[in-house]
Amino acid sequence: MSLLLILVFLAPTAAFAVNPDEVLPDPALETRARTISAELRCMVCQNQSIDDSNADLARDLRLLVRKRLVNGDTDRQVLDYIVSRYGEFVLLKPRLSDKTLLLWGAPAALLVFGGLALVVYARRRAGKATGTRLTAEEEARLNELLGK
Missing domain, CATH: 1.20.5 (Single alpha-helices involved in coiled-coils or other helix-helix interfaces)
Structure with a gap:
């Protein structure tokens, strides 16, 4: 029994990098922000979403996503804005277009x-x-x- 407890506490768990000070008070907006953040690649880590990354750039992008949502942008507008600044590479799943x-x-x-x-x-x-x-x-x- 004690071995089982040790394994449970030592088992790796999913660590999300979103800090408590980043979380939006509106649960609906926070859900949208998390959904968008899961689609964006951390430009430092490259194999993680910005939602999972602890890099400073990922934090800045998470804050930018939340700021745009609070200002009334749609999910598509937020993604388009970030892609216009960082290119298609920022998307974990690139869109189907002439370039891709x-x-x-x-x-x-x-x-x-x-x-x-x-x-x-x-x-x-x-x-x-x-x-x-x-x-x-x-x-x-x-x-x-x-x-x-």
Whole structure:
């Protein structure tokens, strides 16, 4: 039982970097802020959202998101504003646009290209596997070796 308690207390838990002084008094706005923050990449950490990062830049972005929401911006306006300042890279899931078409299309194109390459390879290999029939002499020699 005591081992279980030790494991529970030592188990890593999700640590959110949002400080208590950043939390908005309006629960609806705070929920929107958290949702937006989860979509934005910390430019320092790069693999964390600003909601999870302790970096100073992430804190500044969290405060900016909350400020824009308090001023009446929609979620889309907040995201557009931050993307206009930091570029598409700030989004953890980049939008589908002319600039990101290659990013979104490359995996599908590679999958199709790889499938076509496998089909061509299999057909060439199958074509080489079919040979000519044995001559009468070769067949007689084979039967002799097999003891027929």
